[in-house]
Amino acid sequence: MSLTIGILGGGQLAKMLAQSAYNFGFKIKILEKVKNSPAAQMTHYEYVGWVENEEILFEFAKDCSVILLENEFIDPHYLMKLENKGFKIIPSSRTLEYAQDKLIQKQTFAKNGLPVPEFYSIESIKDFGEIVAKLSLPFVLKSRKMGYDGYGNALIKTKEEFLEAFEKLSKRHSKLYAEKYVRFSKELAAIVVRSKNETKIYPIVETIQKSHICHTVIAPAQINQALIEQAARIAVKCVESVEGYGAFGVELFLTEDSEILINEIAPRVHNSGHYSIEACYTSQFENCIRAALNYPLGSVEMIKPYAVMINLLGKVNAKAAAKNLDEALKFEKVKIHIYGKEESRVGRKMGHITIVGDNLEEILTKAKKAEEKIII
Numbered sequence: 001m002s003l004t005i006g007i008l009g010g011g012q013l014a015k016m017l018a019q020s021a022y023n024f025g026f027k028i029k030i031l032e033k034v035k036n037s038p039a040a041q042m043t044h045y046e047y048v049g050w051v052e053n054e055e056i057l058f059e060f061a062k063d064c065s066v067i068l069l070e071n072e073f074i075d076p077h078y079l080m081k082l083e084n085k086g087f088k089i090i091p092s093s094r095t096l097e098y099a100q101d102k103l104i105q106k107q108t109f110a111k112n113g114l115p116v117p118e119f120y121s122i123e124s125i126k127d128f129g130e131i132v133a134k135l136s137l138p139f140v141l142k143s144r145k146m147g148y149d150g151y152g153n154a155l156i157k158t159k160e161e162f163l164e165a166f167e168k169l170s171k172r173h174s175k176l177y178a179e180k181y182v183r184f185s186k187e188l189a190a191i192v193v194r195s196k197n198e199t200k201i202y203p204i205v206e207t208i209q210k211s212h213i214c215h216t217v218i219a220p221a222q223i224n225q226a227l228i229e230q231a232a233r234i235a236v237k238c239v240e241s242v243e244g245y246g247a248f249g250v251e252l253f254l255t256e257d258s259e260i261l262i263n264e265i266a267p268r269v270h271n272s273g274h275y276s277i278e279a280c281y282t283s284q285f286e287n288c289i290r291a292a293l294n295y296p297l298g299s300v301e302m303i304k305p306y307a308v309m310i311n312l313l314g315k316v317n318a319k320a321a322a323k324n325l326d327e328a329l330k331f332e333k334v335k336i337h338i339y340g341k342e343e344s345r346v347g348r349k350m351g352h353i354t355i356v357g358d359n360l361e362e363i364l365t366k367a368k369k370a371e372e373k374i375i376i
Contacts, residue, residue, distance in 0.1 A: 003027070003065040003293070004026065004028075004045075004065055005021045005029070005064065005065065005068065007028065007030055007031070008068070008074060009031075009070025010038060011032075011339070012039075013070045014037070016274075017039075017269065018030075018039050019285070026289075027043075029043065029064060031060040032048065047060040051074055058085070067087060067089050068090055068292060069089070072096060072100050072267050072268065073145070073146060088292075090292040091248075092243070094243060095244045099244070099267040102177065103175070104144075105265060109238060109262055112241040114234060115260060117179045117182050117253075118134065119135075119180070120134050122141075122176045122177050131178045137158075139156050140153060141155075142177055142178070144177055154168070182253045183255060183256050186223065188206060188254055189204075189206075189217070190204050191249055191272065191284045191300075192238070192247070192250060193287040193291050194245050194291060195245060195292075200300045203220040203221075203302060204223070204231045204232060205217050205221050207251070213313060213347055214311060215310065215313065217272050217275055218306075220302070220306075222360070223254065227254065227260065244267060246268070247268065247291065249269070250265050251263040251266075269285055270284070271349070274337075277335075277337075278335050281298060282300060287300070307354060307363070308355055308367040309367075310352065311351075312349075312351035313346075313347050314350050318344055319343065320340075320343055321344075321376070322374060323375040323376065324374055327374075328353070328374050331355070331369065331370045333357065333363075334355045334366065334370045335353065335354045335355070336351065337351050350376045353370055353371055
């Protein structure tokens with residue numbers, strides 16, 4: 001009898017997880033708030049609703065060998081209810097409690113001796129003076145939850161900016177915290193996959209942002225071996241510190257002083273690891289499923305020396321339609337992934353392209369040219 005994998009969430013990450021699961025002949029169930037999500041387009045087992053509707057939640061969970069999370073914006077208490085009924089959730093509700101709240105993340109990492117930027121827990125809008133005394137100006141004001149792709153962050157240089165950002169971010173999530181502004185030379189990331197029996201880490205990559213959204217990933221990062229090894233040790237310890245199993249994206253800063261600091265951890269497959277579909281012997285998505293089922297993990301070694309992944313960000317606000325694919329496909333080694341979202345918005349992640357090769361400068365140039373062709 002085929003195993004059934006449940007995924008909470010139906011976006012592009014769930015879609016790529018589903019594609020890997022189908023390679024093993026597994027069935028996929030999707031629970032998403034809206035109908036016809038990218039992942040739901042691939043399965044007959046689509047459930048529309050969300051975790052607070054326990055009737056739908058338990059109907060979705062029925063017969064699932066394991067349930068995976070596409071995002072961390074889920075109330076852990078609903079996952080606990082599933083766990084109490086014997087369902088296996090990866091990552092667990094306990095891990096999600098550590099990872100979901102970015103202040104708790106930082107406190108957990110600091111408690112475990114991991115390098116993090118200085119941070120300050122904010123109790124009220126009156127804390128500005130105390131924040132400046134501890135962190136100086138500028139500092140970064142952040143939402144403790146619901147922050148991603150630049151949402152939920154604000155760089156604060158003055159008290160007026162603090163007051164304005166405090167009001168704006170509080171509407172996103174009521175609890176905020178502050179972090180010391182990090183002057184970095186590169187942003188790095190790693191995918192860590194951990195099962196009950198083993199842990200593997202993909203190559204350390206460099207991520208380049210566009211309007212606070214990951215735009216380009218270069219694998220491996222062009223930094224010295226000592227820094228690569230240091231970043232890898234830190235990334236693995238991050239996952240261990242939150243008692244994490246499955247796949248995790250760990251974002252890091254390489255400071256101007258060549259110090260590595262933790263930015264944040266995502267308890268799921270991650271945008272910075274999409275290149276692994278074509279570039280590695282085993283993708284992050286397949287290894288996530290392997291880890292969740294305690295199967296042996298596949299090789300994370302790259303097939304070619306270099307890979308470049310560029311996100312296809314929405315360039316118009318309209319019904320989604322990818323134009324000029326034929327022009328982009330003239331770069332014959334480029335692999336194109338379109339996610340199947342129904343609406344495009346400027347800056348929204350609508351797809352990605354990847355190219356692998358022996359010459360980094362050459363494949364980066366080709367990837368940029370191919371991305372420029374596609375309008376979506």
